[in-house]
Amino acid sequence: MLDRIKVEEFEKNGFTIQNELISNDEVSEFLADVESICAGNTLAQHDKTRLEMEPNQPPDGTRVRRLYEPCTHYPRFRAFAESTKLLDCIEALLGPNLMLHYSKLNMKPPAIGSVVEWHQDLACYPLTNRDSLAVLVYLDDADIGNGCLKVIPGMQNGPLMNYTTGGFFQGRITEPVDESLAVPVEGKAGTAIFMHCMTPHTSAPNKSDRPRRTLILSYRTADAVPLYMRETTVGIEANARLVRGQVPSRARFTMTEFPIPHYRWKFASLYELQELSRASDQKK
Numbered sequence: 001m002l003d004r005i006k007v008e009e010f011e012k013n014g015f016t017i018q019n020e021l022i023s024n025d026e027v028s029e030f031l032a033d034v035e036s037i038c039a040g041n042t043l044a045q046h047d048k049t050r051l052e053m054e055p056n057q058p059p060d061g062t063r064v065r066r067l068y069e070p071c072t073h074y075p076r077f078r079a080f081a082e083s084t085k086l087l088d089c090i091e092a093l094l095g096p097n098l099m100l101h102y103s104k105l106n107m108k109p110p111a112i113g114s115v116v117e118w119h120q121d122l123a124c125y126p127l128t129n130r131d132s133l134a135v136l137v138y139l140d141d142a143d144i145g146n147g148c149l150k151v152i153p154g155m156q157n158g159p160l161m162n163y164t165t166g167g168f169f170q171g172r173i174t175e176p177v178d179e180s181l182a183v184p185v186e187g188k189a190g191t192a193i194f195m196h197c198m199t200p201h202t203s204a205p206n207k208s209d210r211p212r213r214t215l216i217l218s219y220r221t222a223d224a225v226p227l228y229m230r231e232t233t234v235g236i237e238a239n240a241r242l243v244r245g246q247v248p249s250r251a252r253f254t255m256t257e258f259p260i261p262h263y264r265w266k267f268a269s270l271y272e273l274q275e276l277s278r279a280s281d282q283k284k
């Protein structure tokens, strides 16, 4: 459970940190599952329905970039997403009726772990209100060297930033970001960061010799209803489910307008969309 100070921090800064949300033993159990899920996959031959590989490696390279929806597919992750311990924390921040919105596990492997560019999560999945957050649980010690999360505090009540170039959604902020405001969130394995869906965040490529694996679970209040964005919404909603409380009878609107993300490319993940966007910038 998050104490009052943590809840106030979240409300003020758009994020709060809970050290030791999970024990070292739990971290080891998650990592053993991760190893076995990844085993046997290579860049040339891998299960595209379950995971994404780092692109910058030889065809027989085994470095995975992301596991898709671990909290749908694998029992230990699923149990954690629905655990009283975690849901009590989320309820303290979002209220009693909770949907698990999506989950992923970013692997950020040593030496080649990909960048995640500046974005606010809500830009990628429009909802009728802003009561949504991501919990990022470090499964390795994370610091600036291996690409820990960086956030800009206090932006959660402001507007969505700009994400378009030439009318198309780029999956990254396209207006200047004041990096001097960014705060690196370092933490030991087992640390959880509760981050509001409007908080701008990024993480650098992992140039170190250490992994930075992070389990990410996104929740929303059940009356935050997705705006229909064709395949993107259908894909995410396939795994969304009520995990506490009740499905309300009405959607709650606090967003009076929302920039429609018009997609120029097909992409499997935000990583790919951001890569396509960078490549298109370079062609100019």
Ligand SMILES: O=C(O)CCC(=O)C(=O)O
Binding pocket: 106, 116, 147, 148, 149, 201, 202, 203, 214, 216, 270
């Ligand atoms: O893994 C990270 O550092 C950031 C995660 C994130 O924002 C994302 O995957 O969309």
